Amino acid sequence: MDFIHAFVLALVQGITEFLPISSSAHLILLPYLSGWSDQGLIYDLAAHLGTLGAVILYFRRDLGRVLVGGWQSISGHGVSEDGRLFWYLVIASVPVGIVGLTIYGLVAGQFRAAALIAVTNILFALLLWWSDKSARLSRDFNAINLRDALLIGMAQAVALIPGVSRSGVTITAALFLGLTRQAAARFSFLLSVPATLMATTYGLYRLLFLPAEGDVLMFSLVAVLSFLGALMAIHLFLRFLDRFGMLPYVVYRLVLGGLLLVLFI
Structure with missing residues (x-):
């Protein structure tokens, strides 16, 4: 992997990981447009470490309170609001862990077909538009309950x-x-932490059984640039969320999905 490849890969992964525009659609389009080969597991791991670091840094205060609340509930000091959120995040993360381990072969193989990615990108963009257009936006972050966590967790598995x-x-x-847009986005970002931790841990496990390859400098570059791209994306997304809603991302996804259909079908 050369410098330009690492630079583009890291920024694309970092920026698209947390925006509702499908990072996988971008990552399949990138090699087609550039002629680059697949970057390999080690650089995927670097990119995920970078994005994980970004979301942890951005929500460090929330995560700190959640961890303290979780520890207090485990150690018998009662369940506070932060403690409940800790368990909601744990419960919401269970479906993606179970489904991920069950169908990993399909996800890494047949599900990466360009036609499928194009269709799911378009269909779920329309679903995002419908949810935003019909949203009541009447419940704030503190109103999240166990039912919400379970349903959002099952959606994450999809x-x-x-x-x-x-x-x-x-x-x-x-x-x-x-939920309000801000509450929905905040819970989604917090929920990404255990999901990305699981994916990163599994990536490290798989790496143990593969020949050592990759460059330390390029690995570090991809991680740092993914971190910076993700940090910028999270900040700007939350800043302009209430002003523009989901429509810009829906339009972008429809165009991207259409482009994938034209190129690969």
């Missing part, structure tokens, strides 16, 4: 299918449940 978009489908579910 995002294992490339083209769906993890952030897109979890925000879609949250909006259908009546």
